[in-house]
Amino acid sequence: MSMSPLAVTAADPPVWLAVLMRVHDQLTRVGVQLAMLGLALVVCAYVFEVVLRYGFNSPAQWSADLVSYLLLFITFMAMPQVTPNGGHVxxxxxxxxxxxxxxxxxxxxxxxxxxxxxxxx
Incomplete structure (x- = not known):
């Protein structure tokens, strides 16, 4: 007869902490969704820039700045999702x-x- 190891269970967190953790998880999910939207905007801005530059020989002056800010935004919105999983490069x-x-x-x-x-x- 083999003995199984005892299951170690942690006490439930206080109510306020459980609520805070749920809020944090929801904010993280919203941040990831916003990061995905930002990535779609980066793609659209680049496509728009390429079409204007090579199709109409009139480049947009604002697309590079927008992409720079969006990449910063994407990084910080996605970071809370990636950090607990150790998913950083x-x-x-x-x-x-x-x-x-x-x-x-x-x-x-x-x-x-x-x-x-x-x-x-």
Whole structure:
């Protein structure tokens, strides 16, 4: 007869925290939807620019600025969705070749260095 490990359950969060977490999740979903809309606008602005530039030989003066602002907007609207999943772009060629303890140590060092830069700069 094998013994199964005990299930560890966390206590339910306070009501105010549960409400705050639901609001945060909803805002994150709305932000992702807005980021997708922003990406569609970037595509439309580029298509509009190409058609005006090469079709009518009259480029739009505002499309590059709009795309720059939209890319910034897209980045910050999508970031809350990507962060908990660890979905950011990472170059891991070196880290994949070292042991898991070295990976944890380097992750800790990177986090401490990033925190130090945030506080000091």
């Amino acid at each position: 990472a170059v891991t060629a070196l880290l994949e070749r070292v042991s898991s303890s070295a990976q944890r140590a380097s992750a800790r060092a990177i986090a401490i260095g990033g925190g130090w830069l945030f506080v000091c700069c």
